[in-house]
Amino acid sequence: MAGTRTEKIWRFVLAGPLVLLATLIIMAGSSLWLPAGQAQVNNFVIPVVLLPAIWAVLFFYSVLDRLGRASVVIIILTAVHAALIAQHLLQAQQ
Amino acid sequence: MMLLLSIAVSALSVTALALRDPKRLRWRQKLARYGATPAKGFSPLPRRRRRWLLTAMLVPGVLLALTGMWASLMLWLGASLTYGWLLSEVLAARR
Amino acid sequence: MLKLQQKTTQTMLALHGWGAVIFGLLLYWVILTGTIAVFADDINDWASPLPAAIPETLPLGTDAMLRKAAADVAPEYLDELTVFATAGGRIRAFFHTHAEAVDGEHPEEEGVLFVFDPASGDILQRFEGTQSEIEAQSHYGKLGHFLVEWHVQLHVPSPWGLMLTGILGMSLLVACVSGFAMHRHLIKDAFLRRRRGGDVLSHKDAHVMASTWNLPFAFILAFTGSFYSLAGAFAIPAIAMVAFGGDQVKLIETVQGLPPAEDRRPAEMANIDTMLEDVRAAGHRTRFLTVDHWGRQDARISVFPWQAEGELLPKGYAFDAQTGENLGEKPALGQSPSLGSDLVALMGPLHFGNFAGWLSKTVWFALGFAGAYVCISGLALWVKRREQQKTWQYLLRATLWSAWGLPLALVAAAAAYLLQQAGVLAGAVEPLMFKAFGLCLALSGILAGIVRRVTGVRRILVISLGLGLCALVALRLLLGGPGWVSAATGGLTAVVVLDVALLLGGAWLLRREWRQTQALPEGSLIDTGDMEVNTP
Structure with missing residues (x-):
C-alpha cells in the first residue's frame, strides 16, 4: 500500500466508504437483472445473502490491485448498477 | 451412527498425525536436550504416510457430503476441528 | 499454502494486525457473548426452572390455554398471535396487532402477553401494552435475552447496533481471509505449539494453532453473522426500495404469499394440540407457532418445529385453521421452493448451531470459544511483539x-x-x-x-x-x-x-x-x- 500521501488517502476512501456504498448499490441493482425463479424471490434474496461476499471481494480487490485500475473497475460497476436502479425507479414513477 | 463413525475415523487420523508430527517432535527433541521428557517411541511419519492419514481424516467428510447428510457433515467438521485444536493444546501442555 | 508477492503479504499483514487493533476487543465481546448465547435457552431454563421438566415444547393442553387467553383479550389483539416457549418450558403467548405510531411510521406491536405454566395450564403472568412496555415488565427469559442482545447489537439501538456488529462481522471476514493468505504453512504447523516462558513464539503458536483449526468455522460464523446484521440494518430496506419501489406490503406479499381475502366472519378454530401432534408424528420437536386472525374465517396457523434428526434446514408447516388439515411444508420465503429461500434457511443453523440439540450446541460453543481465544491471543501477540x-x-x-x-x-x-x-x-x-x-x-x-x-x-x-x-x-x-x-x-x-x-x-x-x-x-x-x- 505504498505511494504518495494522496494515493494513500484515496486508497483508504476507496476501500472504506466507497466499497461499502458500492456493495449496497451493486446488491440492490443486481436484484434487477438476476433471474427471479419460479418462486419470484431469487432475484432479491440471493444478493442479500451474498452481501458479505460482495463486500469482501470488492474490499480485497480495492486494497490489492493497482489503485487506478481498482478505482475505475469499482466506479464502473457501481455506476452501471446505479443507472439500472435509476432507470427502474423512473419507469416505476411513470 | 454414521456421524459417530465419521468423527472416530477423523479423530484417530488426527491423533496419529499429531503424535508423529515432524515439526512437533523436532521441538520435543530440542526440549529433551534441556531436561524435559522426550517423546519416547514416536518417530516422525514419512511424508507418504502423512498424506494417507490426511486423506483418511478428510474422507468421512467427503462421504457425508456425497450422501447429502448435511447436518452430520457440519457436526463432523465442527467436532473434528475442535478435537484437533484441543489435542494439540493437550500435547503441548505435557512436560 | 499460498505463495503471495511480498507486497501482498505485507498488505494482508497490515489488514490483519490493524483490523485486530481497531476491532479486536469489540469483536471478542460479540464472539464471547454469542458463544454463551448458543445456550441462551438452556441458561433461561437453568435460571428459572419449573419444579419438573416440561417434556416437550407446547405440550398437550396448549390449545386450551390459548383459548382461555383468547377469550380474555380485546378483539383487535386477535389479529396476530405468536406462541413460544420461554424459561423452564413456560409458554409465552403474545396476542397483538401492529398499531400505527403517531408519526405514521415504525408500527410497534401492541397487545397482551400471557405466560403459562404448561403443567397446570395456569396463567402465571399477564401484561398489556406496547411491546416495549411489556418487555420492560416481563421477567422470564430476560437473562438469555440480555446475552443475545450483546451479541446481536451490543445493546445499541437499531439500526446502529446492527451496523456495528455488521462491520465487526466483516472485519472478522477480513481477518480470516488475510490470516489464511499470509500464513504460509497452514497444515504443516497445525500441531506446532511451542511453549517457552510466554515469549513471542509461544504467543504466535497459541494464536496461529487455534486460528488454523478454527478457520473454517470462523469464516462461516463471520459470513452468516454479517448477513444477519447487514440484512436487518440496511440490505432489506434497500432491496425493498429498489425491487419493490419502496412498497413494503408488496415485499411481504411476495415473501409470505398473498393473504387470503379478508373474511371477518367468526369461525371456530380447529384444535391446535392435534396440529402439534401431527408435526411431532413427523419426527419433529415443536418449537413455536403463529396464528393470524384468531377466531375468523380467514385465520391461518403455522407451526415451526426444530429440525428432525439428521436435518439441517428448519421447516415450517401450514394448517387449515378451521379443519386442522395439514397443508404441508411452507418454504422459508416465497410460495414454492427456491434457491434463495434455502440459502436464507441455511443461515440459521450455520450461525446458531441449534439443529441437533445439545450435541450441535456443544460443538458450536466449543468453536465459538476457540474464536474468542483467537481474538485475545492475537491481541496478546500484537502487544508482545511491541513489548518495548x-x-x-x-x-x-x-x-x-x-x-x-x-x-x-x-x-x-x-x-x-x-x-x-x-x-x-x-x-x-x-x-x-x-x-x-x-x-x-x-x-x-x-x-x-x-x-x-x-x-x-x-x-x-x-x-x-x-x-x-x-x-x-x-x-x-x-x-x-x-x-x-x-x-x-x-x-x-x-x-x-x-x-x-x-x-x-x-x-x-x-x-x-x-x-x-x-x-x-x-x-x-x-x-x-x-x-x-x-x-x-
Missing part, C-alpha cells in the same frame, strides 16, 4: 480487562437476575442486570488500570471469575433454586448440567491460576542461543 513500546501496554491491559472482565460482568448480571427473581432486589430486571454488569465492568476496568504489574491484573481478574462462577451456583441454591437431587429427579437437565459446567469452569480457572503462581518466574529462563526453555 510502553503505549501498547495499555492495549494489553484493555485486552486482559475484556478477556476476563466481560465474563465476570456477565456473571454479575446473572446474579442480579437471580436476586431480582427471588425478590431480594426490587425493580425491573433488565435495568438491574445492566447496573450489576456495568458496576462489575467498571470495577474490573479500574483494577486493570491501576494494578502495577500486568500479571497481577490477570491474576486478580481470573481468580475473581473463577470464584464468581462457583458463587453463582451457590447463589442459585441459596435463593431457593432446586437442589441437585430434586433437579435430577425432576428431569431438569439444564439445571444440573449448567451447575456442573459453572463449577468445573470456575475450578479449572482457579487451578490454572494456582499452577501459574507455582511456575517459575520468567527470570529463570535459560538462554540457549536458538531457543529458551523453562528450567525444570
Whole structure:
C-alpha cells in the first residue's frame, strides 16, 4: 500500500466508504437483472445473502490491485448498477 | 451412527498425525536436550504416510457430503476441528 | 499454502494486525457473548426452572390455554398471535396487532402477553401494552435475552447496533481471509505449539494453532453473522426500495404469499394440540407457532418445529385453521421452493448451531470459544511483539480487562437476575442486570488500570471469575433454586448440567491460576542461543 500521501488517502476512501456504498448499490441493482425463479424471490434474496461476499471481494480487490485500475473497475460497476436502479425507479414513477 | 463413525475415523487420523508430527517432535527433541521428557517411541511419519492419514481424516467428510447428510457433515467438521485444536493444546501442555 | 508477492503479504499483514487493533476487543465481546448465547435457552431454563421438566415444547393442553387467553383479550389483539416457549418450558403467548405510531411510521406491536405454566395450564403472568412496555415488565427469559442482545447489537439501538456488529462481522471476514493468505504453512504447523516462558513464539503458536483449526468455522460464523446484521440494518430496506419501489406490503406479499381475502366472519378454530401432534408424528420437536386472525374465517396457523434428526434446514408447516388439515411444508420465503429461500434457511443453523440439540450446541460453543481465544491471543501477540513500546501496554491491559472482565460482568448480571427473581432486589430486571454488569465492568476496568504489574491484573481478574462462577451456583441454591437431587429427579437437565459446567469452569480457572503462581518466574529462563526453555 505504498505511494504518495494522496494515493494513500484515496486508497483508504476507496476501500472504506466507497466499497461499502458500492456493495449496497451493486446488491440492490443486481436484484434487477438476476433471474427471479419460479418462486419470484431469487432475484432479491440471493444478493442479500451474498452481501458479505460482495463486500469482501470488492474490499480485497480495492486494497490489492493497482489503485487506478481498482478505482475505475469499482466506479464502473457501481455506476452501471446505479443507472439500472435509476432507470427502474423512473419507469416505476411513470 | 454414521456421524459417530465419521468423527472416530477423523479423530484417530488426527491423533496419529499429531503424535508423529515432524515439526512437533523436532521441538520435543530440542526440549529433551534441556531436561524435559522426550517423546519416547514416536518417530516422525514419512511424508507418504502423512498424506494417507490426511486423506483418511478428510474422507468421512467427503462421504457425508456425497450422501447429502448435511447436518452430520457440519457436526463432523465442527467436532473434528475442535478435537484437533484441543489435542494439540493437550500435547503441548505435557512436560 | 499460498505463495503471495511480498507486497501482498505485507498488505494482508497490515489488514490483519490493524483490523485486530481497531476491532479486536469489540469483536471478542460479540464472539464471547454469542458463544454463551448458543445456550441462551438452556441458561433461561437453568435460571428459572419449573419444579419438573416440561417434556416437550407446547405440550398437550396448549390449545386450551390459548383459548382461555383468547377469550380474555380485546378483539383487535386477535389479529396476530405468536406462541413460544420461554424459561423452564413456560409458554409465552403474545396476542397483538401492529398499531400505527403517531408519526405514521415504525408500527410497534401492541397487545397482551400471557405466560403459562404448561403443567397446570395456569396463567402465571399477564401484561398489556406496547411491546416495549411489556418487555420492560416481563421477567422470564430476560437473562438469555440480555446475552443475545450483546451479541446481536451490543445493546445499541437499531439500526446502529446492527451496523456495528455488521462491520465487526466483516472485519472478522477480513481477518480470516488475510490470516489464511499470509500464513504460509497452514497444515504443516497445525500441531506446532511451542511453549517457552510466554515469549513471542509461544504467543504466535497459541494464536496461529487455534486460528488454523478454527478457520473454517470462523469464516462461516463471520459470513452468516454479517448477513444477519447487514440484512436487518440496511440490505432489506434497500432491496425493498429498489425491487419493490419502496412498497413494503408488496415485499411481504411476495415473501409470505398473498393473504387470503379478508373474511371477518367468526369461525371456530380447529384444535391446535392435534396440529402439534401431527408435526411431532413427523419426527419433529415443536418449537413455536403463529396464528393470524384468531377466531375468523380467514385465520391461518403455522407451526415451526426444530429440525428432525439428521436435518439441517428448519421447516415450517401450514394448517387449515378451521379443519386442522395439514397443508404441508411452507418454504422459508416465497410460495414454492427456491434457491434463495434455502440459502436464507441455511443461515440459521450455520450461525446458531441449534439443529441437533445439545450435541450441535456443544460443538458450536466449543468453536465459538476457540474464536474468542483467537481474538485475545492475537491481541496478546500484537502487544508482545511491541513489548518495548510502553503505549501498547495499555492495549494489553484493555485486552486482559475484556478477556476476563466481560465474563465476570456477565456473571454479575446473572446474579442480579437471580436476586431480582427471588425478590431480594426490587425493580425491573433488565435495568438491574445492566447496573450489576456495568458496576462489575467498571470495577474490573479500574483494577486493570491501576494494578502495577500486568500479571497481577490477570491474576486478580481470573481468580475473581473463577470464584464468581462457583458463587453463582451457590447463589442459585441459596435463593431457593432446586437442589441437585430434586433437579435430577425432576428431569431438569439444564439445571444440573449448567451447575456442573459453572463449577468445573470456575475450578479449572482457579487451578490454572494456582499452577501459574507455582511456575517459575520468567527470570529463570535459560538462554540457549536458538531457543529458551523453562528450567525444570
